[in-house]
Amino acid sequence: MKRVLEENLIYEILSVVEEIPKGSVATYGQIARLIGRDKNARLVGKVLSMAEYYGEYPCHRVVNHAGRLAPGWIEQGDLLRNEGIPLKDETHVDLKKCQWQFCL
DNA sequence: TCCATGACATCAA
DNA sequence: ATTGATGCCATGG
Structure with missing residues (x-):
């Protein structure tokens, strides 16, 4: 059923998001790649x-490829600073330093 | 099935 | 940095 497929996507995505270490950020494309x-x-x-609706996930650690935060969600910047992530601007993070790397 | 939308990604100016 | 165009694909009407 369609519903099941949808939940699969949600499950995979949230699983990855939950794995993002504190002090790091990931991009949407990165996550999408991780779930295949x-x-x-x-x-x-x-x-x-809708992540908040599904549960408590560190969705504030997810940004787009340019490091820009979610439009219309100003609090995200504060949340990131709270995690110790340096912000370039109120709406941008420094991907250079904080992007999630699995291999090092 | 077609059309519009979206917290996106890439590339070209 | 910004704008425009193109791709990509699930979702909803």
């Missing part, structure tokens, strides 16, 4: 927009 759907970055965003 590198073309579905938009879906990631859609799910995260």
Whole structure:
């Protein structure tokens, strides 16, 4: 059923989001790639927009490829600073320093 | 099935 | 940095 497929996406996405270490940020494309759907970055965003509805996830650690935070969500900047992530602007993080790296 | 939308990604100016 | 165009794909009407 359609419903099941939808929940699968949500489950995979949220699983990855939950794995983002504190002090790091990930991009939508990055997450999409991790769940095997590198073309579905938009879906990631859609799910995260409802992430609070599904549970408590560090959705504030997810930004777009330019490091820009979610439009219309000003608090995200404060949350990130609270995590110790340096912000370039009120709406941008420093991906150079804080992007989530699995391999090092 | 077609059309519009979206917390996106890439590339070209 | 900003704008425009293109791709990509699930979702909803």
